[in-house]
Amino acid sequence: MADTIPLAEAQSLVARARAGDFGALEHVYRAYERSVYTLARRLTKTPEDAEDVLQETFLEVCRSLGKWRGDGSLWGWIRQVAASKALMRYRREKLRATEVLADDAAAGSTVDVPLRLDLEAALERLPERSRAVVWLHDVEGLTHEEIAELMGMTASFSKSQLARAHQKLRAWLGEEGAGR
Amino acid sequence: MSGERHATAEELLAVRDGEGSAWAKAHAAGCAECGGELYRLEQVRSQLRALPAFVPPRDRWGVVAERARRERRQRRLSGAAGLAAAAALGGLLLVAVQGTRPDALQAQTTLRSAMARSQAMEQVLQGVDPDARALGGEAAGAVVDLQRRLETIDARLGDPAQWGNDPASQAQLWNERAGLLSALVDVHTTHVAYAGL
Numbered sequence: 001m002a003d004t005i006p007l008a009e010a011q012s013l014v015a016r017a018r019a020g021d022f023g024a025l026e027h028v029y030r031a032y033e034r035s036v037y038t039l040a041r042r043l044t045k046t047p048e049d050a051e052d053v054l055q056e057t058f059l060e061v062c063r064s065l066g067k068w069r070g071d072g073s074l075w076g077w078i079r080q081v082a083a084s085k086a087l088m089r090y091r092r093e094k095l096r097a098t099e100v101l102a103d104d105a106a107a108g109s110t111v112d113v114p115l116r117l118d119l120e121a122a123l124e125r126l127p128e129r130s131r132a133v134v135w136l137h138d139v140e141g142l143t144h145e146e147i148a149e150l151m152g153m154t155a156s157f158s159k160s161q162l163a164r165a166h167q168k169l170r171a172w173l174g175e176e177g178a179g180r
Numbered sequence: 181m182s183g184e185r186h187a188t189a190e191e192l193l194a195v196r197d198g199e200g201s202a203w204a205k206a207h208a209a210g211c212a213e214c215g216g217e218l219y220r221l222e223q224v225r226s227q228l229r230a231l232p233a234f235v236p237p238r239d240r241w242g243v244v245a246e247r248a249r250r251e252r253r254q255r256r257l258s259g260a261a262g263l264a265a266a267a268a269l270g271g272l273l274l275v276a277v278q279g280t281r282p283d284a285l286q287a288q289t290t291l292r293s294a295m296a297r298s299q300a301m302e303q304v305l306q307g308v309d310p311d312a313r314a315l316g317g318e319a320a321g322a323v324v325d326l327q328r329r330l331e332t333i334d335a336r337l338g339d340p341a342q343w344g345n346d347p348a349s350q351a352q353l354w355n356e357r358a359g360l361l362s363a364l365v366d367v368h369t370t371h372v373a374y375a376g377l
């Protein structure tokens with residue numbers, strides 16, 4: 001997703017926000033609410049969770065926009081905040097151990113799934129962590145190293161998660177699935 | 181086909197991402213099956229990127245802004261309270277050394293902490309960016325009103341006949357002054373005129 005606020009404008013907005021100008025903060029919210037909510041929807045289980053992430057992310061933005069160094073893209077920084085809020089949720093829910101098991105069980109059963117799913121449904125069907133890796137890497141363009149740091153795993157584990165997720169998507173989408 | 185095996189999904193993804201090994205790149209270029217799979221992986225990525233964005237079902241800005249403002253106010257107040265406590269402790273030590281009577285000591289402490297609170301709020305107000313100050317609408321009206329009340333307080337503080345030798349009423353004036361300064365900071369930073377101040 002592209003940054004919707006040019007860098008120079010972002011820098012002046014942040015300067016105003018630091019001085020306590022809530023109008024500047026609202027401008028930042030309006031510019032990124034959809035991107036943050038979309039990312040949150042892909043990284044959490046329910047729309048309600050995603051709304052919570054949206055709220056937590058922008059509260060954090062209000063608190064610490066001053067920490068943005070102003071060199072990289074503002075969206076890159078906000079995305080980092082949003083991803084860590086979203087991933088923190090399922091770390092908190094302690095899904096990790098059970099998810100690995102569910103993941104392995106699902107991997108065995110993918111071969112004989114008869115129905116063809118559309119991409120949206122197939123993505124939805126991926127285990128949460130695999131979906132997060134696919135989304136952060138293929139859509140948001142994060143490196144495996146960045147994903148590893150966010151999710152508390154190694155880069156090579158992120159790579160193998162991505163490969164397994166794509167194998168599942170392939171099975172669920174069918175041979176022509178990708179050609180549509 | 182080069183080599184005796186096909187490339188793995190992980191190897192092909194690395195090629196897709198521009199990080200593949202020389203072997204995998206060469207193999208994908210020469211093997212119809214792996215070349216097709218590489219193309220498919222690129223297609224899936226494009227399709228994922230083309231999925232429509234989700235629209236938040238409700239506007240959350242009101243909740244976020246309200247909580248952020250409350251946090252800021254609390255931080256400011258605890259900062260001012262900290263300064264006041266330090267000043268009060270300083271005053272306590274000073275009068276203790278001087279051996280003042282306990283009730284007078286209490287009054288002095290209250291006065292000092294009220295003055296410190298006012299000074300702390302004065303500093304916060306000075307820290308508000310001039311560009312961010314409320315200059316228009318209802319908020320500007322509130323600023324004018326608050327400044328007028330502040331001038332009245334300052335005039336009373338400048339006239340000892342108003343409070344005589346009574347540290348308690350003097351402290352009350354300083355506390356009122358701090359409250360007005362705090363309200364001014366709020367109006368400037370939020371541009372909202374609070375009722376009842």
Ligand SMILES: [Zn+2]
Nearest residue numbers: 186187211214
């Ligand atoms: Zn091959």
